[in-house]
Amino acid sequence: MRQPFPLQWPAGWARTDSSKRERALFRVTLTEGIQDLLYELRLMKADNVVITSDLPTTSKGVPYSSGKAEDPGIAVWVVINGAERVFACDRWSTAAANLRAIGKTVEALRGLENWGAADMVTRAFSGFAALPPASAPWKGWRELLGKDVADAYEMGLVDKARTLETIKLRHRQAMQIAHPDKGGTNERAAELNVALQEAEAELGGAA
DSSP states (O other): OOOSSSOOOOTTOOOOOGGGOBOOSSOOOHHHHHHHHHHHHHHTTOEEEEEEOSSOBOTTSOBOTTOOOSOOOEEEEEEETTEEEEEEEOOBSSHHHHHHHHHHHHHHHHHHHHTTOHHHHHHHHGGGBOOOOOOSSOOOHHHHHOHHHHHHHHTTSSOHHHHHHHHHHHHHHHHHHHSGGGTOOHHHHHHHHHHHHHHHHHHTTOO
8 A cells, every 4th residue: 555645756757847837727625626536536446546745644644625735746546457557747736736637537538438438448547557666676675764674573673563663764754855856856756665565565564
């Protein structure tokens, strides 16, 4: 399961320069954008929906309606027919507008399917595949997020829950440097996010 914070922008996807972001043509609140998106994804029968952003989130992982962030980008990760897909948008100047844009994109894809163009939907979805970061040989979560923590766990000095809690902390700290808005790169941020997912899978999602 991906984490809703911080923004998990898909590897290889270009970002919109902050100076080129536009005011949306539609007016929408953050709550309306979330509701619209979730409604469309339910109709698409998407599972494991995670809205990722730099917005503060509730205990359920949903962005607060009054939340604000310097980066308005939104990346929504879902599982459709057993495959992970991602929808991302940062063209507009507000997170609410980017949420609505993604919701409209999902609605358009559903329209293609409803109109009998199932093959076109399959082709369109190929562009939303969640790709792993393209980088040097994969190092693994131990090297990227804490070999010392992994060694302590394997020696039986700490349990899974404590280990994963520490790994999540290391991930948050590393993302403060790796995030593109902080001088990092999308590739580095994506690499760290994949490392966290790998750790969660191995440690059973504890903590």
